[in-house]
Amino acid sequence: QVQVVESGGGLVQPGGSLRLSCAASGFTLDYYAIGWFRQAPGKEREGVSYISISDGSTYYEDSVKGRFTISRDNAKNTVYLQMNTLKPEDTAVYYCAARYGILSNVGYEYDYWGQGTQVTVSS
Numbered sequence: 001q002v003q004v005v006e007s008g009g010g011l012v013q014p015g016g017s018l019r020l021s022c023a024a025s026g027f028t029l030d031y032y033a034i035g036w037f038r039q040a041p042g043k044e045r046e047g048v049s050y051i052s053i054s055d056g057s058t059y060y061e062d063s064v065k066g067r068f069t070i071s072r073d074n075a076k077n078t079v080y081l082q083m084n085t086l087k088p089e090d091t092a093v094y095y096c097a098a099r100y101g102i103l104s105n106v107g108y109e110y111d112y113w114g115q116g117t118q119v120t121v122s123s
Helices: none
Strands: 003-007 010-012 018-025 032-039 046-052 058-060 068-073 078-083 092-100 117-121
Touching: 003 092, 018 032, 018 092, 018 117, 032 068, 046 068, 046 078, 058 068, 078 092
Parallel strands: 010 117
Antiparallel strands: 003 018, 018 078, 032 046, 032 092, 046 058, 068 078, 092 117
16 A cells, blocks of 8 residues: 655744654655645645655755755655744644655645644744
8 A cells, every 4th residue: 555654743832843754655765756745724735845766856945945854764765854943834734745756846746645744833
């Protein structure tokens, strides 16, 4: 069964850090891209960051550039999103998604989606 599963969400104070994980099963990530997306209450889903597993190329949306880092561990078939200097506006459900081929910032181009993990930034 092909699936991706997120973990690592939680409650953190402004300025704090969290690391999200996206573990793939049922397939190897070698020729896939992983995207992180998020959806806050009452808002549309938006892209956060993306990585092409084959060459490690990455892309960040302006809202997280310089604060978030996406990385991969091929041996663990897992992608990470390190989130630093978190802000209240980062509060959302974070989803990872997989697509065959190179990275894309277009959500509907991703084929496999996880169930999401809640990130809450609040004092």
